[in-house]
Amino acid sequence: MNTSSTLAPATEQTLHFHAPHKSPAARSTVAQRVWTVAEIQALLELPFSELMYQAQTVHRAHFDPQLVELATLLSVKTGGCPEDCGYCPQSVHFDTGVEAGKLMGVDAVRSAALEAKAAGATRFCMGAAWRAPKDRDVEAVAELVKAVKGTGLEACCTLGMLAEGHAEILRDAGLDYYNHNLDSAPDFYGDVITTRDFQDRLDTLVRVRNAGVSVCCGGIVGMGESRLQRAGLIAELANLAPYPESVPINHLVKVEGTPLANQPDLDPLEFVRTIAVARITMPKARVRLSAGRQSMSDAVQALCFVAGANSIFYGEKLLTTPNPQGNTDLELLARLGLKTGHPVPRD
Numbered sequence: 001m002n003t004s005s006t007l008a009p010a011t012e013q014t015l016h017f018h019a020p021h022k023s024p025a026a027r028s029t030v031a032q033r034v035w036t037v038a039e040i041q042a043l044l045e046l047p048f049s050e051l052m053y054q055a056q057t058v059h060r061a062h063f064d065p066q067l068v069e070l071a072t073l074l075s076v077k078t079g080g081c082p083e084d085c086g087y088c089p090q091s092v093h094f095d096t097g098v099e100a101g102k103l104m105g106v107d108a109v110r111s112a113a114l115e116a117k118a119a120g121a122t123r124f125c126m127g128a129a130w131r132a133p134k135d136r137d138v139e140a141v142a143e144l145v146k147a148v149k150g151t152g153l154e155a156c157c158t159l160g161m162l163a164e165g166h167a168e169i170l171r172d173a174g175l176d177y178y179n180h181n182l183d184s185a186p187d188f189y190g191d192v193i194t195t196r197d198f199q200d201r202l203d204t205l206v207r208v209r210n211a212g213v214s215v216c217c218g219g220i221v222g223m224g225e226s227r228l229q230r231a232g233l234i235a236e237l238a239n240l241a242p243y244p245e246s247v248p249i250n251h252l253v254k255v256e257g258t259p260l261a262n263q264p265d266l267d268p269l270e271f272v273r274t275i276a277v278a279r280i281t282m283p284k285a286r287v288r289l290s291a292g293r294q295s296m297s298d299a300v301q302a303l304c305f306v307a308g309a310n311s312i313f314y315g316e317k318l319l320t321t322p323n324p325q326g327n328t329d330l331e332l333l334a335r336l337g338l339k340t341g342h343p344v345p346r347d
């Protein structure tokens with residue numbers, strides 16, 4: 001069975017081994033565990049110290065536990081998006097003050113990538129507020145990918161739903177990762193987004209995987225979902241076959257004008273628990289402590305690293321909202337005795 005050509009939720013115990021940064025052809029066939037939602041919920045409900053212990057143990061077995069990836073984001077096409085994702089400041093459906101712009105040019109993107117590299121980033125992720133790019137958009141982004149790759153950084157982009165052939169064009173330009181999040185559990189998805197469904201997301205992930213581009217796929221917590229639904233999201237991610245190489249766990253950034261602007265705060269320890277469970281269930285993935293750090297204490301972020309996060313978004317802006325200043329982050333990492341670099345899982 002060639003699971004590199006499928007990305008449906010796993011139904012068998014023997015799947016292709018998850019081997020980040022190797023071509024699909026280099027994956028060997030060993031078991032990938034299939035997780036039930038109940039098993040993941042049981043992890044989420046462990047005593048906190050027990051959960052931290054398990055997550056640290058898994059993290060140490062697969063990674064240098066002190067190494068953290070710095071990934072810089074750039075919004076290459078901002079605002080005006082026709083989708084109605086209830087969390088997103090870039091949707092045309094909500095009045096958030098974000099103005100729609102055109103796709104950035106190659107020179108401006110190259111300069112931003114060089115700046116990110118000089119500041120210490122190893123990965124550069126370009127976001128575009130499209131429901132789905134047109135053929136000419138993909139061709140234009142391919143040129144941006146080439147410019148980023150020319151700087152020596154890893155390139156990632158997130159452009160919405162891809163049509164047949166798009167992932168291959170991006171791959172041929174040198175794209176390392178395509179980011180496309182499942183965002184929430186299947187049974188909560190329709191409460192947050194009505195203009196597409198969960199299956200649409202899975203279809204794009206199949207196209208990315210089939211093209212041999214590494215998958216970056218995660219979600220958002222703190223949108224009013226239940227703990228069971230957080231378990232449902234993690235189960236969907238962990239049972240992708242193979243599971244994503246890169247897993248961004250975003251904390252909802254509440255933006256004025258969006259339907260989720262007044263969402264009650266999630267207990268920060270619940271966010272830490274979600275990171276821990278992502279680490280345990282996707283042991284060789286880079287788990288990214290993603291959006292939401294601007295309103296997180298240093299102590300909560302430290303717990304996220306203990307829980308197995310080994311990547312952050314680095315740079316003063318996410319796509320349209322603020323992120324901690326680079327220096328502040330470097331100081332925090334230094335205070336914690338962490339190093340920045342390129343975490344690669346041990347085989």
Ligand code: SAM
Pocket residue numbers: 081087088089090127128129130131158159160161179180181183219220250251252253254255291292319
């Ligand atoms: N339009 C494309 C899409 O949705 O796939 C790519 C860009 S979209 C902004 C990328 C991701 O940003 C979303 O999937 C979501 O996880 C995240 N995101 C957007 N708004 C957010 C918010 N307010 N808080 C946390 N994450 C957010």
Ligand code: DTB
Pocket residue numbers: 073089125127158179181218219248249250253290291318319320321322
């Ligand atoms: C991801 O999982 N989070 C990033 C990135 N992938 C593209 C985006 C976060 C966006 C937060 C809201 C904003 O800045 O607009």
Ligand code: SF4
Pocket residue numbers: 081082083084085088089090091128129130131160
């Ligand atoms: Fe559009 Fe992506 Fe924002 Fe949804 S999350 S509104 S698809 S930019």
